Amino acid sequence: MPRGDAICRWGARLTRNRVAATEKDLDERYKVEGRVSRFSGPGTYPHELAVILLFPLRRIVLSPEKLVRHLHLTRTSRVLEVGPGPGFFSVDVAQAITQGLLELVDVQVEMLQKARRRLCRGVRNAGYTHANEVRLPFRSGAFDVVFLVAVLGEVSNAKACLASIAKVLRPGGLLSVAELPGDSDAIIEEHLRTLTQGTGLEFVDSRRVSRGYLASFRREAKNQGTTAAITGADGASDENQNAPRLSCGH
Ligand SMILES: C[S@@+](CC[C@H](N)C(=O)[O-])C[C@H]1O[C@@H](n2cnc3c(N)ncnc32)[C@H](O)[C@@H]1O
Secondary structure (H helix, E strand, C coil): CCHHHHHHHHHHHHHHHHHHHHHHHHHHHHHHHCCHHHHCCCCCCCHHHHHHHCCCCHHHHCCHHHHHHHCCCCCCCEEEEECCCCCCCHHHHHHHCCCCEEEEEECCHHHHHHHHHHHCCCCCCEEEEECCHHHCCCCCCCEEEEEEECCHHHCCCHHHHHHHHHHHEEEEEEEEEEECCCCCCCCCHHHHHHHHCCCCEEEEEEEEECCEEEEEEEECCCCCCCCCCCCCCCCCCCCCCCCCEECCCC
């Protein structure tokens, strides 16, 4: 068995054990929100277990450096990370785009707070928006690159999510989707490619990541629009001035 897979299986076992230990405390809350089901099927990864996502051995399966190389960033790239969790990949991406901007969007504000604490130690070019990726509160064409790692399987309507991402990507912009082994709700690549049909995203390439994959798509360049700024002067987009945002000062 490849080393990465063994580690992922071990991590998944550890996760289940930790859930069992904490289930009593969290029972009521999780049953109401249906989040315990995350470990037997689809659902949102609980922010209480974010520490597992920072486990250094994850690097064997997909390191932040490898992901950065795959994203073809320039120093000025405007990048959106959907579902960053506590920011395992975010620091390296932000540091690769010193004159650009990394915007983090997560459905759990607690995950954004954890990511912000990690990034605020040295990163100054990140923004934090609490939103559901199916309705991204950014202007059309606002980003050069969008990436998701181990997120798409948690999303209730993955096709709507991909269409929403296509909209905020500039024409020719890159979408990178990684699905990793050990993730109980990972989407298989063939299904992902089916889901992108009709969304304005064109498949570019894919590479194996242990028993998972890292797939790239480009937003079709037809219907060229103007590239707009990500946000207004106050940090909120015109389309959704009310999208809750965090800053390092919070
Ligand atoms: C398994 S974690 C992966 C975190 C990070 N990408 C990593 O690999 O370390 C999935 C993340 O996606 C977020 N997420 C799930 N559904 C989402 C949605 N509909 N919109 C935005 N974020 C979502 C979760 O809150 C969680 O932070």
